[in-house]
Ligand SMILES: Nc1ncnc2c1ncn2[C@@H]1O[C@H](COP(=O)(O)OP(=O)(O)O)[C@@H](O)[C@H]1O
């Protein structure tokens with residue numbers, strides 16, 4: 001019998017990636033990608049265009065699943081038409097609405113207990129409230145609210161609108177602990193009722209594509225990565241994409257009233273406590289642009305500077321920040337002198353800033369009871385050698401770097417293989433080969449200087465002050 005093939009899609013912030021794998025062991029037999037437009041809102045048709053460009057491989061698959069960027073608000077009218085471009089997770093305009101919702105519905109502790117998370121601007125619920133306040137006609141037309149992966153799955157042929165517990169847990173109106181929607185919360189945000197998609201069971205087949213492949217429910221991109229890596233308890237993943245995320249699988253739901261840790265669900269029936277920053281790989285892009293270097297050149301420049309970047313410290317909240325919740329922040333660079341103004345120091349300050357921000361994220365997970373035994377580094381930014389090499393000294397732990405691959409898309413492919421097999425658990429695929437990075441010493445001074453800037457700079461770094 002011919003080898004069965006499965007395809008996984010990662011429709012993330014910057015691009016669509018597709019992998020085609022053998023269903024039996026996950027070996028990759030084909031890959032493709034296509035870019036998305038830049039920005040913090042996007043018409044879903046642009047994701048579909050990218051999927052079609054990257055997706056010729058899909059039609060060779062016996063099963064398909066889509067993982068995508070979390071939280072994006074896809075509002076549909078009674079005819080299923082998109083009401084306005086999707087507001088994405090990294091759009092901070094809904095920050096005041098998030099704050100108002102937290103207060104109106106009983107405060108941060110109530111939100112954490114009921115929804116697993118305290119909403120910030122990124123959450124779908126905050127975006128619905130923004131639309132209700134600023135575009136009442138669009139809110140009035142909205143009959144359904146989907147997430148990016150739900151919308152793509154519907155276009156690929158799901159039997160009606162469907163999501164999974166992983167992505168549902170990022171809406172702000174679904175309870176991970178109870179596994180139910182909270183229609184009162186959705187109504188309070190939008191000012192009227194709207195239909196959310198059905199939440200499929202893990203591993204469920206939810207439809208058939210036009211070429212006859214089985215369709216799995218899909219999930220959010222971070223849940224996809226967890227599935228692609230085959231995460232075990234004690235593994236903490238640091239993902240460096242447009243967002244920086246730190247997450248781990250857990251058997252019990254999280255409920256952090258500080259709002260630093262989001263208490264998400266995963267794609268297998270467990271939970272996925274997660275910290276997300278708004279600034280990650282693009283910190284390196286900004287430093288590359290400032291120094292006139294390519295990303296590879298930046299990676300060579302950074303280790304050529306001493307630890308501490310000659311006294312330069314960067315607070316990397318370039319596009320506002322989500323953790324900590326400072327939607328109006330800008331970046332702050334301190335310690336600049338004529339003596340230390342070198343490209344090497346600037347490159348190192350950027351890499352150290354990215355890693356300090358991720359180290360903070362790991363601390364937030366630990367404060368919620370996550371005990372890291374292994375730290376894994378993935379995402380586009382982890383392709384940079386300087387990030388890998390400097391990570392252990394800033395994080396204070398050895399770092400495992402799985403071979404560069406599209407782990408979100410691989411997780412979606414594994415979910416597709418699961419739906420195809422119809423088994424209670426996902427198929428066992430071998431873990432990816434990985435390289436261990438260690439450090440001779442831990443750079444505690446670098447983290448201390450970063451923490452001091454983080455804790456004193458909020459007023460310095462707001463966009464309001466810069467007249468943005
Ligand atoms: N060699 C590299 N060094 C540093 N950053 C890189 C490298 N290759 C890609 N990147 C960065 O990775 C990012 C894309 O990563 P990805 O995980 O695909 O993001 P997303 O999932 O948000 O679309 C880009 O911002 C790009 O600059």
Ligand SMILES: O=C(CO)[C@@H](O)[C@H](O)COP(=O)(O)O
Pocket residue numbers: 012013014068069070071089122170220221222241242243244245276
């Ligand atoms: O909002 C979150 C997690 O809560 C982000 O992690 C998005 O899911 C986007 O991810 P990338 O495109 O950066 O991978």
